[in-house]
Amino acid sequence: MAMAVDxxxxxxxxxxxxxxxxxSNDRAADELRAANREDGxxxxxxxSSPGSGKTTLLTRVIERLQPETTIGVMxxxxxxxxxxxxxxxxxxxxxxxxxxxxxxxxAGMTRRGLEELRxxxxxxxxxxxxxxxxNVGNLVCPAEFDTGATKNVAILSVPEGDDKPLKYxxxxxxxDAVVVNKMDVAPYFDFSLEQAEKNVHLRHPGxxxxxxxxxxGDGVDAFCxxxxxxxxxxx
Amino acid sequence: MHELxxxxxxxxxxxxxxxxxxxxxxxxxxxxxxxxxxxxxxxFQEAWRWAADRTDxxxxxxxxxxxxxxxxxxxxxxxxxxxxxxxPTCPSCGxxxxxxxxxxxxxxxxxxxx
Numbered sequence: 626m627a628m629a630v631d632x633x634x635x636x637x638x639x640x641x642x643x644x645x646x647x648x649s650n651d652r653a654a655d656e657l658r659a660a661n662r663e664d665g666x667x668x669x670x671x672x673s674s675p676g677s678g679k680t681t682l683l684t685r686v687i688e689r690l691q692p693e694t695t696i697g698v699m700x701x702x703x704x705x706x707x708x709x710x711x712x713x714x715x716x717x718x719x720x721x722x723x724x725x726x727x728x729x730x731x732a733g734m735t736r737r738g739l740e741e742l743r744x745x746x747x748x749x750x751x752x753x754x755x756x757x758x759x760n761v762g763n764l765v766c767p768a769e770f771d772t773g774a775t776k777n778v779a780i781l782s783v784p785e786g787d788d789k790p791l792k793y794x795x796x797x798x799x800x801d802a803v804v805v806n807k808m809d810v811a812p813y814f815d816f817s818l819e820q821a822e823k824n825v826h827l828r829h830p831g832x833x834x835x836x837x838x839x840x841x842g843d844g845v846d847a848f849c850x851x852x853x854x855x856x857x858x859x860x
Numbered sequence: 861m862h863e864l865x866x867x868x869x870x871x872x873x874x875x876x877x878x879x880x881x882x883x884x885x886x887x888x889x890x891x892x893x894x895x896x897x898x899x900x901x902x903x904f905q906e907a908w909r910w911a912a913d914r915t916d917x918x919x920x921x922x923x924x925x926x927x928x929x930x931x932x933x934x935x936x937x938x939x940x941x942x943x944x945x946x947x948p949t950c951p952s953c954g955x956x957x958x959x960x961x962x963x964x965x966x967x968x969x970x971x972x973x974x
Contacts, residue, residue: 637887638973642877646869646966728862765898766862794948795896795964827948827956 650770653732657739657773667856668739668756670774672796674789675762677782678806680708682839682848683757684715689849690755691716694856697746697753699738701730701761708759718746718753729766730758732773755856764793776801776855783807783814787821790828797828801855802835804848809838863899864907866966871911871918873968878917881973888922888972894963896930896943930963 645651661668673679680700687696697718700708712719722738724730730738735758746753758774760767779800781789784807790797797803803825805818822834833851837844874889893899905923912918930943936955948958 639970640877640881640883640973641970642873642968643970644873644877644968646866646873646968649869649873727865729865731865766865769862769897770865795898798960830957 647769647771650731650733653736654771654773657732657736658775661739661773661775662859665860666739666753666756667776667859668735668758668772668774669852670758670760670767670772670777671780672760672764672767672777672800673762673780674764674782674785677762677780677785678839679759679762679780680711682780682804682806682837682845683712683759685837685839685842685845686757686849686852687712687715687717688842689845690852694754695746695751696755696757697742698757698759699735699742700759701738718742718749718751720745724761728761728763729770730760730772731770735772735774755852764789764796768793768796768799775859778802778804780804780806781821781825783811783816786814787816787818787824790821790824794828797825800829800832802833802848802851805834805836806839808836808844809841863904864911866897866899867904867907867911870908870923870966870968871915874971875915875917877971878973883917883971883973885916886918886921886971886973888924889918890969890971891923891925892928892967892969893925894928894930894965896960896963897966899966901925926969928963928965928967931961932958933961934958 671679698712699720699722701722701724706721709719709721720742739756742756758772777800779796781803805821818836825834835844835848874886878886908923912921931940932943933940934950934955935957937953939950939952940961941951949956950958
């Protein structure tokens with residue numbers, strides 16, 4: 626009995642909140658998108674599994690776009706700076722973002738990374754046209770958090786299998802294009818480009834797929850043409 | 861790791877509400893968790909305990925959640941149906957033009973404070 630009285634005396638109060646956990650990130654992402662547009666900066670968010678070739682693809686893209694476009698890259702990793710050094714070698718501005726154990730980047734972290742990248746570019750006397758966010762290698766969490774990117778692209782590499790869009794539906798639903806990498810090893814795997822396209826389009830009808838081999842550069846031109854068009858459309 | 865990111869958002873949002881209402885301590889946070897969020901309940905509780913106990917406002921606070929079923933809506937015939945196990949193909953008209961209409965979010969419903 627005494628317990629019950631104590632419970633009543635605690636003056637428990639319930640406050641209604643009714644807020645979506647993702648709502649505040651979505652707002653921050655929209656603000657970042659609007660600010661970048663104003664500044665004429667195109668932000669590309671590149672997502673994929675670990676080891677699918679994000680950094681290799683990026684170096685090929687940078688080689689092709691660099692003459693006309695000033696490019697900066699934010700490398701997001703839980704730890705290490707091996708990717709940032711690889712990008713630095715092809716002559717683009719790179720900063721390494723450590724997520725401190727988190728498996729994704731959100732809009733706030735992206736905004737802060739972008740400030741760092743801009744400062745690094747200014748130090749080199751450059752003004753950025755294109756910033757690329759190389760997200761943490763993971764097909765689940767990065768899809769859930771809008772980073773504020775102008776466009777989102779996923780890489781699907783041949784050894785992962787053509788069924789990945791079925792297993793990780795949200796990733797393929799949120800992206801604007803899919804790069805199919807490591808096409809050179811396709812004969813050794815049970816990978817059908819046609820099936821991959823079908824599976825991607827089940828999640829997101831009509832988006833383009835670009836079969837490439839980032840190692841040799843085969844097919845990368847078509848992806849760069851698409852990227853140039855997207856940048857023009859956003860300008 | 862994914863769960864921890866969501867937990868950080870909850871702590872931020874709850875802290876904001878608590879400050880606006882002059883609340884000193886939160887005893888319980890009640891959520892609705894969508895079936896298609898990929899949140900694993902055990903990991904979620906573990907991440908919550910770890911992060912909440914590092915704050916004065918939420919030390920010892922309970923996290924309770926109600927699951928919200930994932931629902932797809934067919935854009936061709938308008939049917940709403942459970943997303944699992946039917947998947948993206950509409951069980952009524954067979955169209956693949958379906959969207960996830962519910963169950964992809966985490967909502968903070970209320971907080972209990974003393």
